[in-house]
Amino acid sequence: xxxxxxxxxxxxxxxxxxxxxxxxxxxxxxxxxxxxxxxxxxxxxxxxxxxxxxxxxxxxxxxxxxxxxxxxxxxxxxxxxxxxxxxxxxxxxxxxxxxxxxxxxxxxxxxxxxxxxxxxxxxxxxxxxxxxxxxxxxxxxxxxxxxxxxxxxxxxxxxxxxxxxxxxxxxxxxxxxxxxxxxxxxxxxxxxxxxxxxxxxxxxxxxxxxxxxxxxxxxxxxxxxxxxxxxxxxxxxxxxxxxxxxxxxxxxxxxxxxxxxxxxxxxxxxxxxxxxxxxxxxxxxxxxxxxxxxxxxxxxxxxxxxxxxxxxxxxxxxxxxxxxxxxxxxxxxxxxxxxxxxxxxxxxxxxxxxxxxxxxxxxxxxxxxxxxxxxxxxxxxxxxxxxxxxxxxxxxxxxxxxxxxxxxxxxxxxxxxxxxxxxxxxxxxxxxxxxxxxxxxxxxxxxxxxxxxxxxxxxxxxxxxxxxxxxxxxxxxxxxxxxxxxxxxxxxxxxxxxxxxxxxxxxxxxxxxxxxxxxxxxxxxxxxxxxxxxxxxxxxxxxxxxxxxxxxxxxxxxxxxxxxxx
Numbered sequence: 001x002x003x004x005x006x007x008x009x010x011x012x013x014x015x016x017x018x019x020x021x022x023x024x025x026x027x028x029x030x031x032x033x034x035x036x037x038x039x040x041x042x043x044x045x046x047x048x049x050x051x052x053x054x055x056x057x058x059x060x061x062x063x064x065x066x067x068x069x070x071x072x073x074x075x076x077x078x079x080x081x082x083x084x085x086x087x088x089x090x091x092x093x094x095x096x097x098x099x100x101x102x103x104x105x106x107x108x109x110x111x112x113x114x115x116x117x118x119x120x121x122x123x124x125x126x127x128x129x130x131x132x133x134x135x136x137x138x139x140x141x142x143x144x145x146x147x148x149x150x151x152x153x154x155x156x157x158x159x160x161x162x163x164x165x166x167x168x169x170x171x172x173x174x175x176x177x178x179x180x181x182x183x184x185x186x187x188x189x190x191x192x193x194x195x196x197x198x199x200x201x202x203x204x205x206x207x208x209x210x211x212x213x214x215x216x217x218x219x220x221x222x223x224x225x226x227x228x229x230x231x232x233x234x235x236x237x238x239x240x241x242x243x244x245x246x247x248x249x250x251x252x253x254x255x256x257x258x259x260x261x262x263x264x265x266x267x268x269x270x271x272x273x274x275x276x277x278x279x280x281x282x283x284x285x286x287x288x289x290x291x292x293x294x295x296x297x298x299x300x301x302x303x304x305x306x307x308x309x310x311x312x313x314x315x316x317x318x319x320x321x322x323x324x325x326x327x328x329x330x331x332x333x334x335x336x337x338x339x340x341x342x343x344x345x346x347x348x349x350x351x352x353x354x355x356x357x358x359x360x361x362x363x364x365x366x367x368x369x370x371x372x373x374x375x376x377x378x379x380x381x382x383x384x385x386x387x388x389x390x391x392x393x394x395x396x397x398x399x400x401x402x403x404x405x406x407x408x409x410x411x412x413x414x415x416x417x418x419x420x421x422x423x424x425x426x427x428x429x430x431x432x433x434x435x436x437x438x439x440x441x442x443x444x445x446x447x448x449x450x451x452x453x454x455x456x457x458x459x460x461x462x463x464x465x466x467x468x469x470x471x472x473x474x475x476x477x478x479x480x481x482x483x484x485x486x487x488x489x490x491x492x493x494x495x496x497x498x499x500x501x502x503x504x505x506x507x508x509x510x511x512x513x514x515x516x517x518x519x520x521x522x523x524x525x526x527x528x529x530x531x532x533x534x535x536x537x538x539x540x541x542x543x544x545x546x547x548x549x550x551x552x553x554x555x556x557x558x559x560x561x562x563x564x565x566x
Contacts, residue, residue: 002027002090004023004027006020008080008421011076011415013120014044014120017083020083021049031051031053031054032050032051033049033059034050038252038253039252039256040117041253045116046113047113049108050107051110052107052108059266060264060265060266062105062106062266063105063107063441063555065109066267067270067271068271069111069272070113071253073128073129074128074275076415077345077421077424078274078344079113080425083425084422088429106436107266109267111257126152128159128410130227132225135225138246144207144221145219145222145224146205147220147221148202148220150200153396154394154404160389160404160408161200162200162399162404163197163402163403163405165401166196171195171196171197172184172194172197173193177373178373180390199220204221210398214400226242227245228243231245231324232244232245232248232325234248234249235332237325241324258330266557267335267337268337268555269473271432272339273342274342276343276345276413277343278313278344278349279313279342279343280314280341281317282338283317284317284318284332285318285320285329288319289319294474295475296475299469300338303340306435307434309434310431310434311427311428312346312427313343327339334482336473336474336478337473338473344416345416345424348375351375352378355367358371386417387407388406389405392405439468439469439556440467440468440556441467442463442464442467442486442551442557442559443464443466443551444461444549444551449563451565455538455539456537457537459534461488461533461534461549463507464529465511467556468514469512470509471553473555478509487504488507488552489504489549489552490504490547491547492537493544494543494544495539495544497538503535510529510530510531515529547563548563549561549562
């Protein structure tokens with residue numbers, strides 16, 4: 001049980017989230033430090049929590065997991081999942097041996113809310129938006145597109161749908177089995193009532209002024225919040241991708257992320273929390289698996305299965321997806337880090353698991369109807385019907401009589417109902433814990449010192465990687481020289497000199513025990529994860545008797561051992 005007053009049956013606004021985050025360093029100073037590492041478009045601090053046991057070494061001397069959430073404004077489950085991970089780690093150090101090992105041997109960098117501006121608008125108003133609050137394209141700062149703008153017309157605090165009867169031109173009809181649903185009209189539907197379906201909203205002109213009356217036909221106004229921050233990264237960036245921004249890293253939020261990751265060379269694993277869909281997306285959007293170097297595609301599947309085993313969410317490769325310019329692609333392509341984008345909250349998987357595969361392709365109208373019926377049955381059974389707002393008549397000031405109703409988006413379709421939030425946070429963070437346990441972990445296993453002549457000593461040491469993944473993490477990292485070779489350094493005391501050797505020796509990269517996957521029949525050489533390093537040291541009579549061995553691995557950690565000469 002954590003000492004911090006936090007609950008996981010609600011979605012926190014920025015001020016409350018900030019208040020809670022500041023409590024962790026106060027309650028757990030031995031584990032937590034909080035920093036603002038950048039500002040949002042509207043000037044809010046973007047908070048990052050660093051978690052490790054400081055008594056066992058500095059944060060940057062340990063292999064690290066990077067976890068963030070809520071880059072998309074409405075995907076507030078991600079920020080709560082990050083907060084849950086912080087709370088779980090510090091609250092279970094004494095009781096969970098996995099957590100104790102992780103805080104002693106690993107570092108976590110956790111950013112609960114990458115995009116505080118968008119999340120705040122989403123949480124405090126009826127508005128839904130994709131990402132940043134900066135109007136985009138740029139001309140949107142000066143004028144609004146005319147048409148029907150989404151608005152909370154009836155003042156109930158949410159934006160639903162409007163159905164407007166039009167027996168001649170309406171493309172929708174009421175489902176004969178469940179009158180909450182609207183289904184597409186067919187050519188042989190000859191008698192109404194038939195309807196148009198619109199977002200709940202109001203008609204405005206180019207200056208944003210309300211029209212006095214509706215003039216048919218009219219368009220749905222495109223949103224002024226046209227940016228998609230997770231299309232603004234350099235890998236696969238295209239100015240033709242909707243929402244990608246004027247150039248890569250044009251937005252402060254995305255620059256914050258890239259600069260944060262680049263400055264922390266010990267980051268060895270990456271999880272990026274999104275909603276919705278119940279899948280674990282992995283790279284690459286524009287590079288097929290056959291072009292991944294070495295066994296990287298296989299390792300992606302193996303690590304991803306760790307997530308599938310605890311969440312039930314399948315690993316899905318994004319190759320061929322037009323939505324390139326994403327952060328997980330950049331992390332893998334540029335840094336050789338195995339990055340995943342979990343899409344949390346699986347409404348379809350809960351309501352109609354047999355239809356989950358069909359949902360990933362283009363569904364027929366009949367399949368869509370079956371899915372909607374299954375979702376409503378689940379809502380009736382599990383939520384007392386709160387997953388749908390029944391149609392009710394409303395006198396619209398421009399359109400006349402309409403009916404307003406539909407699925408609530410924010411805490412049903414896009415994010416879990418509040419009583420299901422904690423379970424969603426828990427299972428995804430079991431993946432974070434398992435992934436962190438798989439990171440490399442270097443160690444000095446053996447040190448042998450022999451006097452081979454008067455005052456001359458032979459120092460022999462074996463260094464190893466006790467972790468699952470290699471210290472380079474991936475073959476892509478080697479291909480792009482994104483990670484430095486591991487080194488072993490001998491530190492002498494005054495009066496000592498080296499004989500025919502260098503104090504600092506590069507040893508390449510240490511394989512982890514995942515290397516057995518590269519060998520047929522499962523037979524692997526244990527020597528792949530170990531190296532033997534030797535020095536010859538001459539010590540005069542006045543010299544001290546101690547030397548220090550430093551094993552330095554950028555992604556596997558830094559360890560030190562002091563040795564006494566005989």
